[in-house]
Amino acid sequence: MIRVQNLVKKFADFTAVNDVSFAVPRGEIFAFLGPNGAGKTTTIKMLTTLLPPTSGRLQLNGLDPIRQPNEVRQQFGIVFQDPSLDGDLTAAENLELHGVLYHVPRKVRRERAEILLKLFELWDRKDTLVKKFSGGMKRRLEIARGFLHTPKILFLDEPTLGLDPQSRNQLWTHVKRLNETEQVTVFLTTHYMEEADRVAHRIAVIDHGRIVAMGSSQELKRQTKTESLEEAFLALTGTTIRDETANPSDQLRQVAQMWRR
């Protein structure tokens, strides 16, 4: 479903993604783990047509994100690291807008919206403006939205950042269920190892733009002779803390977070 070969992304002075190759079969939940600045989000951006790669080959459901961006965009749903809802519209309107942008026929998008809003326990709040939602409700709505156009692949970029354990638990339950019922391939990143341990069929650990290990949680633990995935992760990536310089979008994120309070 996803095929990446020798993917490289260079920015002016450093290489964010350095010769990465992997493949994700249909219906798999694949976790991409790595410290800050390891290249996770950059990889997702290239897979989702937001960023052109420097070199290497990409394929999503047999399509090339560079040459067929609009066809590829129809294949996936994505939940970004930070919110991407319109707070001045209601939950239902956000879904409606998404459905129109993804060419979902009117009847189908109304039906899907109802099913998904009920599943994510937002149906009775569907006519509330999204800016009045809590963080957890917004996240749920975003994931519901990601499923609206029945994507073949769902990208989740740190979807549980800043959520309480209840919301996180519920969110993964839904993702797992939809993965099973709709055979959606899930590509996720997270900093919570126990989440990856619980939901992911296979895990790739990336550091400094390279994949340092790949396999099931069991295999990674065996390979590093550790007890938990967290220990395995630390054994693979070391214990030094990665400091990133804030770029304009990080600064914007901070401003946006301030405004939201």
Add this chain to the structure above:
Amino acid sequence: MHAIFILWLREVKKYTRSRAQIVASLGQPLLYLLVLGFGLGPVFQQAGNGSYLQFVAPGVIGMTVLFTSVFSGIALLFDRQFGFLKETLVAPVPRIRIMIGRTLGGATVAMLQGTLIFVVCLIAGFRPVSLSSIPLGFVFMALIAIVFAAFGTAIGSGLQDMQGFQLIMNFLVLPIFFLSGALYPLHNLPKVLAAVTRLDPLSYGVDGLRGVLTGRLMVFGTGTDLLALTLIAVVLLIFGAWRFSKIEI
């Protein structure tokens, strides 16, 4: 087509929902209209130019359309901040349609706001020469709205933070307003100032609006105004679309 429509609808919905903002945005035009309108009235009258309220009302309408449409374009910055922009950029819709939907939505909102100010002007005592002049007045309003919504999109596409926004307001939008002849006649100006006013797209908009609505002698003439605005609109739409296509998240 659906994508353009839904993004247009989004802009209009956001506008009609922000009642507080609509009221707040009436403040500035009202100041210009009432304080300047009645304050400068006597001087203007003595100089033999007739009623200043009658003169300044089309300028204030033009100003309202300018500010609202530029702002709607720059609101791209807020969509970038609050993340919604990404949602539209990963959607399977060519970017040009997203840009057109947003820009037309912004222009429509500016038209609505301009219409509101037009009504306020009527209440304040402004009288158009004839009812039949009003439709052409709206054509001018629409052209001003499209020109500056596209202009706003072009600028908003490159903006990364709020500081940039202040810079644009002070060094681009306010000069466009003050150099447009919205507040004073463009006749008999010093040469340099006269030359600069001719580079300002809003000059043609205000000239057209004022000429059509009040029947005053125009600086450029209806034909020139329509042509100039249409050309500028086309150029800015292309430029805005190009800038929008270059956005990287």
